Amino acid sequence: MALETDTMTKDPILKVEHLSMRFGGLMAINDLSFEAYRGDITALIGPNGAGKTTVFNCITGFYKPTMGMITMRQKAGKEYLLERMSDFEVNRNAKVARTFQNIRLFSGLTVLENLLVAQHNKLMLASGYTILGLLGFPTYKRAVGQSIEQAKYWLDKANLMDRADDPAGDLPYGAQRRLEIARAMCTEPEFLCLDEPAAGLNPRESLALNELLRSIRKDTGTSILLIEHDMSVVMEISDHVVVLEYGQKISDGNPDFVKHDPKVIAAYLGVEDDEVEEVIEQIEEIAVVAPGDTQK
Amino acid sequence: MANITNTPESAGSNLMARALREAFYAGLVALGLFVLFVGLKTDQNILNELVLVQRWGLLAIFVVIAMVGRFLSVAFIRPYLAERKAVKAAAAVKEAGFVARNFSMIAVAVLLVYPPIMVALFGFQGSLKWVDNFGIQILIYVLLAWGLNIVVGLAGLLDLGYVAFYAVGAYSYALLSSYFGLSFWLLLPMAGILAALWGAILGFPVLRLKGDYLAIVTLAFGEIIRLVLINWTEVTKGTFGISGIAKASVFGIWSFDVSASNNFAKVFGLPMSSSYYKIFLFYLALALCMLAAFVTIRLRRMPIGRAWEALREDEIACRSLGINTVTTKLTAFATGAMFGGIVGSFFAVRQGFVSPESFVFLESAIILAIVVLGGMGSLVGIAVAATVMIGGTELLR
Secondary structure (H helix, E strand, O other): OOHHHHHHHEEEEEEEEEEEEEOEEEEEEEEEEEEEEEEOOOEEEOOOOOHHHHHHHHHHOOOOOOOEEEEEOOOOOOEEEOOOOOOHHHHHOOOOOOOOOOOOOOOOHHHHHHHHHHOHHHHHOOOOOHHHOOOOOOOOOOHHHHHHHHHHHHHHHHHHHHOOOOOOOOOOOOHHHHHHHHHHHOOOOOHHHHHHOOOOOOOHHHHHHHHHHHHHHHHHOOOEEOOOOOOHHHHHOOOOOEEEEEEEEEEEEEEHHHHHHHHHHHHHHHHHHHHHHHHHHHHHHHHHHHHOOOOO | OOOOOOOOOOOOOOOOHHHHHHHHHHHHHHHHHHHHHEEEOOOOOOOOEEEEOHHHHHHHHHHHHHHHHHHHHHHHHHHHHHHHHHHHHHHHHHOOHHHHHHHHHHHHHHHHHHHHHHHHHHHHHHEEEEEHHHHHHHHHHHHHHHHHHHHHHOOOOOOOOOOHHHHHHHHHHHHHHHHOOOOHHHHHHHHHHHHHHHHHHHHHHHHOOOOOOOOOOOHHHHHHHHHHHHOHHHHHHHHHOEEEEOOOOOOOOOEOOOOOOHHHHHHHHHOOOOOOHHHHHHHHHEEEEHHHHHHHHHHHHHHHHHHHHHHHHHHHHHHHOOOHHHHHHHHHHHHHHHHHHHHHHHHHHHHHHOOOHOOHHHHHHHHHHHHOOOOOOOOOHHHHHHHHHHHHHHOOO
């Protein structure tokens, strides 16, 4: 298929190889391998409990995987092995930012402060680790000016300009989602991981989110990996979809391919007992057609 | 029925009409209510017969009062009250009053003239109680509470062993000045640095803990420091404490030692009194307070201050934004401890005597109580709380 040649030419930004994560007796992720390509919006979908968030936590350093390798390749060609880094280094050094399924804003701080906290490392350096800033050096003032400009840029994009000085906790739900994305973008990532960004949004907010994600990719060239249950978002904006079930990859390809993959349909809708044979047959057919797709 | 409508748009020209209408309704209601109570009265006549007395005049007075009252209320009193309320609300939004706006400025000015006023009122000897027991004591606790405020109020790390750093500062001044004869002005920052070092050392193992667990461990550390001070008798002289600690001097120019040739009173030809020293210490404490306030306010606008507050709100989100939470927590601990250490050395120089008795858990609890009472994070609130708590206990003594 055209898809195969397409992926060949594409440059992977994130490579997950043989990733496994075990919690006691539970194999949350079992030998998962996939790639996310630079400039793409990659969606990670699957039924509840498939291990999507666990994959995220492994990528962003919040969990240490039991096995496997996660390689992040930056634009400049520098490679990072994310499974070896602690969570804050994944953001600071490897330039991978993330959001959370249950929004984690600094609710007592204002919207603008939230975005400034995201630029902590840059400002810390500019303030000479606080000492020069405390003495009122102009370099720090300049850096703060730039940071506020960047914050304004993202406030504008996320359509939150008029709420800049309100406490983040006072924003409506949809705005909090957008703010969390804006905050993640303020760390200037090359790879952005979004954990269910459309959860709890109404259709209009969902559309606005699609716009925001598209413009992030277009204007900053940031590659995006997102977990999502809202298929209208997934099918609309993603270039590449990876489907998980029980910690294993069951499908991988462009949205159209995935949508019609019988394995995916079976995973999502379930199949009647007497259809199992039939589905297995179909699966085997596909496995023969696309041998690169089988893992075991 | 009397229909009470409060909509503002019905005010204005038809206000009178509405008032008249409502007065009429009120009259009707009053008539209905009172006609049987007031208009008719059962009574006995001279023959012990029950008769009905008719009092239409009285009833008319009742009804008229109700109508006039209603009319005045609707036509004049209610619009007046609404207007006053609106004016008040607007005023409240515009300005919070001169005192509220300039509270900290006024407070600093009052503190600056406080010692001379006390001297003028009570004489040099009489002012000692007010400058030393009230003034310096309160300022010491203001400083301590501001230091703890960085740890508890900003970074959200509940520290019950804060007095440990106070002790480190006090003993570093007492020991280093007794053994090596170093001056106060050198030891003041040094005590701060030493305490910060201890803050970082103690902070390191407890960083994984949160909330109650952190509180318990810091409480234990506070006690450990006190027990070390009691038991390490060769150096700290145990429970006897260290006495005869050198006094501070005015930058080495004037001394407050009675025997010294550059004694402050001698140089200026003043009568000998210990109150000069106390007044000097008062201004020193005030200067330290101003410095602490300046640094704290500045720090809150620095990335580190924002990171502390972010840490208090959500640690996991902090880590996802590339903030090293370990060093951030450590700097909060160390900065708070540095404040404590500086105040500790000031305490030693003021007291002239330190012993482990001064650094019991109760002190930590009082400082924490001041921080909580003052509203975590608010410098002015904490200063007021310290004045109330420490001044209150001094007054009751």
